[in-house]
Each structure stands twice: as C-alpha cells, then as structure tokens.
Amino acid sequence: MNSRAIRILLVLSAFLAGLVLCFTVVLIVTGRSGVPIAAPSAIGGPFRLTDQNGNTITDQNLKGHPFLVFFGFTHCPDVCPAALFDISEVLNKLGPDAEKVNALMVTVDPERDTPEALKEYLSSFNPRLIGVGGDPDALAAVAKAYRVYYKKVPLKDGDYTRDHTAIVYLRGKNGNFVSPFNLKRRPEDSAADLRRYF
Numbered sequence: 473m474n475s476r477a478i479r480i481l482l483v484l485s486a487f488l489a490g491l492v493l494c495f496t497v498v499l500i501v502t503g504r505s506g507v508p509i510a511a512p513s514a515i516g517g518p519f520r521l522t523d524q525n526g527n528t529i530t531d532q533n534l535k536g537h538p539f540l541v542f543f544g545f546t547h548c549p550d551v552c553p554a555a556l557f558d559i560s561e562v563l564n565k566l567g568p569d570a571e572k573v574n575a576l577m578v579t580v581d582p583e584r585d586t587p588e589a590l591k592e593y594l595s596s597f598n599p600r601l602i603g604v605g606g607d608p609d610a611l612a613a614v615a616k617a618y619r620v621y622y623k624k625v626p627l628k629d630g631d632y633t634r635d636h637t638a639i640v641y642l643r644g645k646n647g648n649f650v651s652p653f654n655l656k657r658r659p660e661d662s663a664a665d666l667r668r669y670f
C-alpha cells in the first residue's frame with residue numbers, strides 16, 4: 473500500500489469515526505426525554521364539556537371554523553388574563569370576521585370556575601371568547617389529550633393557585649391540530665395569520 477492510499481484510508485476512517493460519534497450523540501439527545509415527541513395529530517381530541525352559559529360544547533360544535541384554545545383559570549394572577557387580553561386584541565382586529573373563528577379558555581380549576589364564574593370573568597374580554605368548564609374528570613382527560621399539565625399549589629393564606637401549561641393552540645376548521653399560536657407579535661399580524669385558516 474503506498475502512502476497516498478494510507479492517507480486516504482486514514483481520512484476515511486476518521487470520517488467514519490466522526491459519523492459514528494455524531495450518530496451516537498443524536499441517539500443520546502433524542503433518547504434522553506424517554507418519551508417520543510407526540511405527532512401533531514396526537515395533540516388534542518374530542519371533548520364534551522360545558523360553556524359559560526351552561527350549554528354543552530363539543531369539538532363537533534366547533535367544526536367549520538378554526539379555533540384557538542388554551543387552558544387556564546379565572547383566579548390566575550397574570551398569564552391567563554394576559555392571554556385573554558392578547559386573544560381579545562386579535563379578535564378585535566378581525567372585526568366582523570371574528571365570527572369565523574372561535575377562542576376557548578378551558579378551565580383547569582373546575583372547583584371555582586363554574587359557568588357563572590367564567591361568564592362573569594369573561595365579560596371583561598372580547599365577547600367571542602368561550603369559557604369551558606365541566607366535570608373535573610372530563611376536564612382532566614381533555615388536558616391530558618392536549619399534553620397540558622396543571623397542578624394545585626396551596627398558598628399561605630389557605631387559598632390555592634394553579635400551575636399550568638400556558639400554550640395557546642390553533643386548530644383548523646376540520647378540528648385538526650395546526651400549531652401553537654404565537655401571540656407575541658402585533659395583533660394585526662396574528663389576525664392576518666388566523667385569516668389563512670378560515
């Protein structure tokens with residue numbers, strides 16, 4: 473074997489060793505979470521709950537229009553009111569076209585968020601917003617389907633708050649999952665984005 477062939481072999485083996493290393497790193501990185509990343513179609517699912525007027529609301533009722541959905545609660549100190557405010561701004565920007573979209577807050581605090589409490593709370597925001605409550609087990613099942621985590625956190629005064637996932641999801645008019653919806657931009661930009669799904 474001449475020296476040129478040896479050099480080529482050395483370069484080749486270094487390249488292969490690098491490939492093996494890369495592959496191992498990829499395996500470690502992707503394997504670390506232990507759970508496979510959910511396919512988008514696996515986020516969310518059918519539900520049968522109660523809106524702030526005491527009427528039954530199901531995923532079937534929402535078909536035909538895209539909808540935004542997030543999980544929250546009326547006693548939330550900051551995240552939920554901010555999300556409701558942002559969504560209201562987007563709906564305001566849509567004007568009459570706001571009728572072509574639905575927006576839901578599903579409660580993670582069914583003990584306090586009765587239909588009456590949801591109705592009272594949402595009266596400060598865009599009237600298109602739907603507050604969704606219902607049976608705690610049914611709500612837990614919906615949250616699980618959306619990969620939403622929530623937990624009761626006791627406060628010093630004997631009261632409690634809730635930790636919760638605060639992602640706003642966009643679902644298409646067929647009920648299919650589209651993506652998390654970005655509200656960290658100008659409301660007119662969010663509104664323009666939503667129009668693409670009418």
Ligand SMILES: [Cu+2]
Pocket residue numbers: 544545548549550551552553636
């Ligand atoms: Cu909140």
